[in-house]
Amino acid sequence: MVAAIEVEGLRKTYVERRLWRVKRVVTALDSVTFAIERGTMVALLGPNGAGKSTTVRILSTLLLPDGGTARVMGHDVVKEASSVRRVIGVMLDPEKGHFGRLTGLENLVFYGVLHGLTRSDARSRAVELLEQFGLGDARDRPVEGYSKGMKARLAICRVLIHDPEVLILDEPTAGLDPISAREVRERLKGLKREGRTVLVTTHNLWEAEELSDRLIVLNRGRVIAEGTPEEVKRAFGLMWNVELEVSGNLEGLKLGWETELGISERGRPLLKVMIREDPSELVPLILSELRSRGVQVLSVSVREPTLEEAFVRAVGGA
Amino acid sequence: MLMAVLLAFFQGLFFLIGTLVRREQELFARISGYNDSVLYQMAGVPVLLLSLVMVSAVGEYVIELGRRGALEHIQTLPVDMKLVMGAHATTIVSVSLLYYFAVTVPFVYLRGGPGAVAHLLPAMLVLALGLLPLFLFAALVALLTLLVRTEAFLELVSASVYTFTGIAYPLTVFPQFVALLAQLLPHPHVAESVRLAVFYGVLEPARLVPMLAVLAGYAVFSTAIYSRIERVLRRGGRYEVVTE
Numbered sequence A: 001m002v003a004a005i006e007v008e009g010l011r012k013t014y015v016e017r018r019l020w021r022v023k024r025v026v027t028a029l030d031s032v033t034f035a036i037e038r039g040t041m042v043a044l045l046g047p048n049g050a051g052k053s054t055t056v057r058i059l060s061t062l063l064l065p066d067g068g069t070a071r072v073m074g075h076d077v078v079k080e081a082s083s084v085r086r087v088i089g090v091m092l093d094p095e096k097g098h099f100g101r102l103t104g105l106e107n108l109v110f111y112g113v114l115h116g117l118t119r120s121d122a123r124s125r126a127v128e129l130l131e132q133f134g135l136g137d138a139r140d141r142p143v144e145g146y147s148k149g150m151k152a153r154l155a156i157c158r159v160l161i162h163d164p165e166v167l168i169l170d171e172p173t174a175g176l177d178p179i180s181a182r183e184v185r186e187r188l189k190g191l192k193r194e195g196r197t198v199l200v201t202t203h204n205l206w207e208a209e210e211l212s213d214r215l216i217v218l219n220r221g222r223v224i225a226e227g228t229p230e231e232v233k234r235a236f237g238l239m240w241n242v243e244l245e246v247s248g249n250l251e252g253l254k255l256g257w258e259t260e261l262g263i264s265e266r267g268r269p270l271l272k273v274m275i276r277e278d279p280s281e282l283v284p285l286i287l288s289e290l291r292s293r294g295v296q297v298l299s300v301s302v303r304e305p306t307l308e309e310a311f312v313r314a315v316g317g318a
Numbered sequence B: 001m002l003m004a005v006l007l008a009f010f011q012g013l014f015f016l017i018g019t020l021v022r023r024e025q026e027l028f029a030r031i032s033g034y035n036d037s038v039l040y041q042m043a044g045v046p047v048l049l050l051s052l053v054m055v056s057a058v059g060e061y062v063i064e065l066g067r068r069g070a071l072e073h074i075q076t077l078p079v080d081m082k083l084v085m086g087a088h089a090t091t092i093v094s095v096s097l098l099y100y101f102a103v104t105v106p107f108v109y110l111r112g113g114p115g116a117v118a119h120l121l122p123a124m125l126v127l128a129l130g131l132l133p134l135f136l137f138a139a140l141v142a143l144l145t146l147l148v149r150t151e152a153f154l155e156l157v158s159a160s161v162y163t164f165t166g167i168a169y170p171l172t173v174f175p176q177f178v179a180l181l182a183q184l185l186p187h188p189h190v191a192e193s194v195r196l197a198v199f200y201g202v203l204e205p206a207r208l209v210p211m212l213a214v215l216a217g218y219a220v221f222s223t224a225i226y227s228r229i230e231r232v233l234r235r236g237g238r239y240e241v242v243t244e
Helices: A052-059 A080-085 A103-116 A119-132 A148-160 A178-193 A205-211 A228-234 A280-294 A307-316 B002-018 B022-033 B038-042 B045-068 B070-073 B079-147 B150-165 B176-182 B186-200 B205-236
Strands: A003-018 A021-037 A040-044 A067-072 A089-091 A166-168 A198-202 A214-219 A222-227 A240-247 A258-263 A271-276 A296-303
Touching: A003 A052, A003 A198, A021 A067, A021 A198, A021 A214, A021 A222, A040 A052, A040 A178, A040 A205, A052 A067, A052 A166, A052 A198, A080 A089, A089 A148, A103 A148, A119 A148, A148 A166, A148 A178, A178 A198, A178 A205, A205 A307, A205 B079, A214 A228, A214 A307, A222 A228, A228 A307, A240 A280, A271 A280, A271 B002, A271 B038, A280 A296, B002 B186, B045 B070, B045 B079, B045 B150, B079 B150, B079 B186, B079 B205, B150 B176
Parallel strands: A040 A198, A040 A214, A089 A166, A166 A198
Antiparallel strands: A003 A021, A003 A067, A214 A222, A240 A271, A240 A296, A258 A271
């Protein structure tokens, strides 16, 4: 598989000055390296100040790195900025970038023409996108009267106006109400199905897990984990909790895994077994082990570690 | 809008002063030591006002684009920002020319009759050429405003243009070094050429050549400095101006 985005040893430092004196030096990216395959959706995760927006802005050619390289569809973001701009669609803030007094259609035609489309091509593409994204009825209304959700959908139309291969979306659901956010997520899933490469930053871990094929976790300007959501959870050593309501003698019980004893909500003895491996293979082993020791199992539940737990552990422990 | 009203107001006011006040030239010479009529001196005021409109319109355009986040989005498009600014310039220059013509014709007609109105044609030509360096000047100010990130810079430049360009009053009233520095700005050259054209219907080479030289200088300087400023902006990654 060919990489759509390749980042290698990317560095960026912000120097804050007061007049001529250096007030503060902030390292935003410290040798960040990752690659994103074509046709995949990848979420860039991290707390505030982790370097997500800096990465996005460098890939969008808005910001120059201090060192390292970044290539989008084979084009260098510094030396071939213009070529990069032809193949990317960028959304930095779902509510920004629109001209409020222009209608939704006029906004899209404006951006389409700036992308090099003819006016008629831009118009027909804009009409098609507005219909597809449920804005057909509002297309001739000034954007200043749109709701947040409508503006977010219009922003997605805008990044798609020139049919780019790579989409870079910085927190596309930020500030949206749950219904609008869900609508946007559905649209993003549609983009994934179309086979586009999508890099999305988000604070919403559940959203990242739901949307993305892979995750890149940044903290303090470094990549601290990368992989599928499952791989990221595993990388941080998170464990599945197998909770068993039991009856029988549990005294001196020792299993080959980390265990805890407690009381269930129904007031029965509760045995918690923490495992790192795939529970579908281990739970039958645990059950047979308990049966062989005369312990009766009344119920079993397996709780998956959440990405949030992985994230908190990763960021907190970094 | 306010500038448009001001332009019409000042044109009318200076016309009245120049027409109604007897021996105004002598009076003006006594005050300023500059032997020109008030009307002649004030014929440059539209250039000043148009320049202020230009600096303000271009600056506000860039600031507003930044505030809306549109500037960042435009920067991510495969289009040269110079082209976007050029399109903006064409609109402003065309509207300014039409407006200048509309406001000036009645007064020139009243003062000099139909023959004087014909003088406006070379004046328009001069102004059309002159508005280009004024636009480049305004574009530079807008970019510098982005760089320093405070809208106050824009206001400071507007105030300086008013004070140090010698349009509203002769440059001779300034200390010599200020007068020399003012010559580096496009405004005095454009204003003087417009005055000569309006009053005498001539495109005087002695005035046009420095104006064209300033135009060429600003074109070269702006192009060279644009790339540098763009690089500085991309290094800092900030496209928003603090307005409060």
